[in-house]
Structure formats: structure tokens, C-alpha cells
Amino acid sequence: MPARLLLASANPGKVAEFRRILAGVDVTLLDAGDVTLPEVEETGGTFAENALLKARAAAAATGLPSVADDSGLVVDALGGAPGVHSARYAGAHGNDQANLDLVLERMRGVTPRTARFVCVAALAAPDGQEWTAEGVLEGRLTEHPRGDQGFGYDPVFQPLGESRTTAEMAPEEKDAISHRGQAFRALRPAIAALLTGDDAG
Numbered sequence: 001m002p003a004r005l006l007l008a009s010a011n012p013g014k015v016a017e018f019r020r021i022l023a024g025v026d027v028t029l030l031d032a033g034d035v036t037l038p039e040v041e042e043t044g045g046t047f048a049e050n051a052l053l054k055a056r057a058a059a060a061a062t063g064l065p066s067v068a069d070d071s072g073l074v075v076d077a078l079g080g081a082p083g084v085h086s087a088r089y090a091g092a093h094g095n096d097q098a099n100l101d102l103v104l105e106r107m108r109g110v111t112p113r114t115a116r117f118v119c120v121a122a123l124a125a126p127d128g129q130e131w132t133a134e135g136v137l138e139g140r141l142t143e144h145p146r147g148d149q150g151f152g153y154d155p156v157f158q159p160l161g162e163s164r165t166t167a168e169m170a171p172e173e174k175d176a177i178s179h180r181g182q183a184f185r186a187l188r189p190a191i192a193a194l195l196t197g198d199d200a201g
């Protein structure tokens, strides 16, 4: 029977991305539908700290090796905001539309419009071993939302060298370049090694 790995996120958009990215790994993937995930306060000042807080708490609560990520949009002209506060920029956690509206409002007529999506993926084993990997997708903010794929700030984020926003890209196209895709692909060797008992380095 394949080993079990918990995807410790309550965000269905992210869980779907994790599942596609980890598709080649011989593992049974569990998610928030299979276990009760602990409530974790994201008190870290960096994406890495918050990703580790979430992965550690899930591993401790369930006894399962757990992966989590912390990610967000970093906008140069906003001094790096919304950054680690991306999910709750407009107040309520996870109100994607309000967050996106607030970024657009603060960026109305503002240049430069350079921004990046950043993701740190973390793997925590119940015995305390931990790994992290980071991915970055450079781009710029559009003036108006376009597209209905993806989630969060996707409708206003145009990757460098692309004419479309990430909300106009097919999910597999976004995975191939995305911050989360990069971070999870970088974490795959550690996941595979941990689950097969080899030294993950």
C-alpha cells in the first residue's frame, strides 16, 4: 500500500494544484476532506515561517507526513504588500474578490506595475524532520481583471513574457510556470525520499 501524505490546506484551488503537481509520486494523497486540519495562526513574518507552521501543526495533529504552502503576491510599488497578508489584505481571510479589488484600487494609475507570486512549500514529518522549497513567478499587474480560471489574484497577474493573465491560462499551463509548481516540484525529491525511507538530504 502506498504511503500516505497529507495536503494540509483548506483552499480547494491549492489542493487541486498540489494534486496535479504531485501526480507522479506513488503516494495516497489525503486532504482536508479526510482529516480535521488544525487551525493555524499565520504569525510568521515570512512565507517560509508560515508554511512550516502549517505543515508542522498538521503533522503533529495527525501523525502523517504533511505538506503545506504559504504564498502570496508581492507588489513592488506597494512596498512588497500584500505579501504574507495576501489572503487577508482586505480584512476577512480568503475574500479573493475584495483582496483583488483593493490591490487594483491602490494600484490605479500607478507604475511600475511589476509584481511576483511567491510560494514556499514545506514538508514536515511527525518525527520533526522538515524541508522547504521556494518558487517565484515574475510578472506585472494588469489594469483590469481578465479570465475566470485559477483563484485569488490570478485575474490581474500577467507573467513576464505572457499576454494573458494566469486566470486566462489552462491549469496545466499555469502549473508549468507557477510559483507553487516550482516550489512543489523542488520538494518532490524530499517527499519521495521521506515516503520510501531513503535519505532525502
Ligand code: IMP
Pocket: 011, 042, 069, 070, 071, 072, 073, 086, 087, 094, 096, 099, 117, 150, 151, 152, 153, 154, 166, 178, 180
Ligand atoms: P495562503 O498561502 O493560504 O496564506 O494565501 C495565499 C493568498 O495569496 C491566496 O489567498 C491568494 O490571495 C494569493 N495567491 C497565492 N497564490 C496564488 C495564485 O497562484 N494565484 C492567485 N493568487 C494567489
